[in-house]
Amino acid sequence: MGLKYYNGMQMLSDGTEKTNNITPANNTGAAEPFFKPAIQRKEDGAVARQVPPATKGWSQDLLTITVFDDSYKGDNCFGSASPGELLRLSSCLKWPSCRQFNIPLRIEFYIDRLDKPYPEPADVGPVSVNITFTPNGGKPNTIISSTDAKPVYKGQNRVLEPSFGKVFPVDITTDGVLNVSATLHDKVTGQDVVYTDRASFVILCS
Numbered sequence: 001m002g003l004k005y006y007n008g009m010q011m012l013s014d015g016t017e018k019t020n021n022i023t024p025a026n027n028t029g030a031a032e033p034f035f036k037p038a039i040q041r042k043e044d045g046a047v048a049r050q051v052p053p054a055t056k057g058w059s060q061d062l063l064t065i066t067v068f069d070d071s072y073k074g075d076n077c078f079g080s081a082s083p084g085e086l087l088r089l090s091s092c093l094k095w096p097s098c099r100q101f102n103i104p105l106r107i108e109f110y111i112d113r114l115d116k117p118y119p120e121p122a123d124v125g126p127v128s129v130n131i132t133f134t135p136n137g138g139k140p141n142t143i144i145s146s147t148d149a150k151p152v153y154k155g156q157n158r159v160l161e162p163s164f165g166k167v168f169p170v171d172i173t174t175d176g177v178l179n180v181s182a183t184l185h186d187k188v189t190g191q192d193v194v195y196t197d198r199a200s201f202v203i204l205c206s
Contacts, residue, residue, distance in 0.1 A: 058116045059116070060083050060186060060189045062111065062112050062113055062118075063193045064081070064111075064193070065082070065107065065183075065184055066080050066107070067080070067089045067108075067182070067197065068108075069089065071102070071104055081193050083193060086195065088196075089180075090197050097203075098202065100171075100173050102170070103178075104168070105131065106166055106167045107168070107182050109127050109184045110160070112156050118153070119188050123187055124151055125149055126148060126150070128146065129144055131143040131168055132145075132178075133178050133179075135175065140179075146164035148164060174204060175201060175204055176200075176201055177198060178198070179197070179198050180197040181194065181197075182195045
């Protein structure tokens, strides 16, 4: 899948400060600037393990999961999770009623930025994705439930490459609830970053 451009993109130098917030939507893993969403940071109360001196500048705050509806063409609407932060895709993207959907959900995992590399050696993972759809009055249908113990790390500020891919087609043809979760485990700090989201769909309108 080729590079997609989103409106309002502004290039910033350090990859963490931001005004308009964009995340690369590139299935090739190309090195591109990544910007975290503008949401209020909350302290998680956990005591982070000490990062080795050789990796000065890197911190656990750079661990990030992003979630997109790849069919959406509007401005700056995506989900994101990092330590102490959670912004759900469903909070900014409201799918309309009375129609069927094919939603290409894109889930990406990041562990560092261009000027703040991950500690070497980059022994990353595991990462996991779990997506289910539960029809009203029915049982959950599993769309994907996969874990990669060691996703491929291709360099600073580049998307991790899990064996199960990044884009997951979700076909919704009846009323029900979509549940999405993704987890990134960091071996340096021992911390899990978890993204969760839930969206209800009304398809069968009289």
